[in-house]
Amino acid sequence: MTTKNEDLGSSPQTTSDPDNTATTIMSSKTSAQRVPPPEKPEATRARFKVIAAFWAVIILLGLPIWWKTTSIYRAHLPFQEMVDWADGKSCRPVFPLEIQIAAPSMPDPEAQLLLRTTQHTLDDLNEFSAHHLRLKLTEDGDNTGYIKEETHEKADTALTVRLVPQDNLPTPRSExxxxxxQLDVFYSPNQSPVPSSSNSPLSTFIAGELQRLFSEEKATIAHILSNGHTQLSENISRRLRRSLKYADTYHLAFSLFTPGPAPSSWAVQEAIEDYLSPLLQAFAPISNFTVDTQVQLYATFSPTAPLPEFVESQSAWTLKQEDLSAFVNAAEWPLSPSIGSGPTINFLLYVPDPSQSPMVVKENTATSWIIPQWGGVFLLNPPLPTENPSNPPHLSKDSLRPAFMTFSHQLLTLLGTPTTPTSLPFRLQTLIRIRAATLLLSASSTMGSLARLTESLPSIPIPATVAASVSTTLSHLSATCTHLREGRFSAALDNARVAETEAERSFFEKSMVGQVYFPDEHKVAVYLPLLGPIGVPLVVGLLKEVKRIVKGLKGR
Known part of the structure; x- marks a missing residue:
């Protein structure tokens, strides 16, 4: 009890002394603001070493690894040379065609005079300097059209003109x-040039025939080079729009479609071997071909396609020309758009149902048409028996002849072959020169596009493979231009083909295309969440340590 009373008594004494209370509060604040003991030098040095070690690892190891693993390799490209090719400054394509004149029955002085007068007439008629004809006499009366030289770097012979004398011929004629x-020119001896005359009926005739034979080629090349001074430009444009882009290999797909169960087989291999293989072999210097065939039964028209209409005046079922584009039922007919790397050319043989036979195009009663840059269609109307009309179960090689002859002409059109003259070897030689010019300009344009792309996007890589492809392209472009200038057009096409392939490979390099769609903003969005939590403590610690060192230096 005494203790309790003492406690109760002491309480009033404590609360009643205000000076005592103030002293107690001041003592508490002083102890709270008491300065910690000074840091030992060993701890300071240890903290400095830890921070220095972290930054040393970052600077000496982390940054080099990051730079090495994230840097973009950009191989050196000759940008100016690439742009010069695209702008046409590095090469001006020319086409000097060598024409061999074989005149075995004509004396040499007379033949030389005929050559000079004809060449002079040709030069006067020519309005397109990039394409010109050079006349040359064959040696030793050789009518093959090739000069007997030791060198292998001779110009290609575009045409051989063989002069054949014929009595009582009023005017020269050609065949x-x-x-x-080879062009045979028949002439009468009195039509030959004489030294006193600057021209002759024979030289004028030969020059006119040569101009006529090469008029379409000259117009096509002028159109490709964008000179556009020819009257045939509209026809050339229409033909080029229908043809496919050049490829080293084309895939030919021959398909037999019929709405019923017959015919279920066809002698397609024999037809290809007899009617098409010679043409494909003739195209070997230009392109290669692979062939596939198929048979599709119960092939119906598209539900949205207009159906054939029977026209009594023509006694046939007709398709309107405006509806031909919807004839192919692409949704249900198994027509592959491409097989492998090259483009596919489709040739469709359609045998109509006996109830809708014969079937023709209404406007011109034609049974075939071309689908531009796709292929061709042929309507085969086989003869039907009077009783119980039905299609034959098998189509023989002879019955396929009209179709495959038409397919041959369609193939020539789709490949961009000139329509004149009638000689197929002559037209193929023309196509070689046209393809060489097309590929030269295409590869040059691709080089310019690649140069502008890599310069405008410095963040995309340029692999060493791209640099190698560009070097190969420029080398073959230069060789192409040289071969064209010297009249070796087959060699020019071979080099232009390589240049186009390498140019396309370099432009569509996968690693370059992927970086085009990965801008710098994406990189910032990736780095910030990773470097923020790590970088802030390191930077703050470094700043404090620098501040301590500066303060210590000032305190000395």
Missing amino acids: LSPETT
Whole structure:
């Protein structure tokens, strides 16, 4: 009890002394603001070493690894040279065509005079300097059209003109061989040039015939080079729009479609071997071909396609020309758009149902048409028996002949072959020169596009493979231009083909295309969440340590 009373008594004494209370509060604040003991030098040095070690690892190891693993390799490209090719400054394509004149029955002085007068007439008629004809006499009366030289770097012979004397011929006449590149010119001896005359009926005739034979080629090349001074430009444009882009290999797909169960087989291999293989072999210097065939039964028209209409005046079922584009039922007919790397050319043989036979195009009663840059269609109307009309179960090689002859002509059109003259070898030689010019300009344009792309986007990589492809492209472009200038067009096409392939490979390099769609903003969005939590403590610690060192230096 005594203790309790003492406690109760002491309480009033404590609360009643205000000076005592103030002293107690001041003592508490002083102890709270008491300065901690000074840091030992060993701890300071240890903290400095830890921070220095972290930054040393970052600077000496982390940054080099980051730079090495994230840096973009950009191989050196000759940008100016690439742009010069695209702008046409590095090469001006020219086409000097060598024409061989074989005149075995004409004396040499007379033949030389004929050559000079004809060449002079040709030069006067030519309005397109990039394409010109050079006349040359064959040696030793050789009518093959090739000069007997030791060198292998001779110009290609575009045409051989063989002069054949013929008595009692009022005017000269010519005949172009359908199977070779030889033009036979028949003339009367009195039509030959004489030294006192600057011209002759024979030289004028030969010059006019040569101009006529090469007029379409000259117009096509002028159109490709964008000179556009020819009257045939509209026809050339229409033909080029229908043809496919050049490829090293084309895939030919021959398909037999019928709405019923017959015919269920066809002698397609024999037809290809007899009617198409010679043409494909003739195209070997230009392109290669692979062939596939198929048969599709119960092939119906598209539900949205207009159905054939029976026209009594024509006694046939007709398709309107405006509806031909919807004839192919692409949704249900198994027509592959491409097989492998090259483009596919489709040739469709359609045998209509007996109830809708014969079937023709209404406006011109034609049974075939071309689908631009796709292929061709042929309507085969086989003869039907009077009783119980039905299609034959098998189509023989002879019955397929009209279709495959038409397919041959369609193939020539789709490949961009000139329509004149009638000689196929002559037209193929023309196509070689046209393709060489097209590929030269295409590869040059691709080089310019690649140069502008890599310069405008410095963040995309340029692999060493791209630099190698560009070097190969420029080398073959230069060789192409040289071969064209010297009249070696087959060699020019071979080099232009390589240049185009390498140019396309370099432009569509996968690693370059992927970086185009990965801008710098994406990189910032990736780095910030990773470096923020790590970088802030390191930077703050470094700043404090620098501040301590500066303060210590000032305190000395």
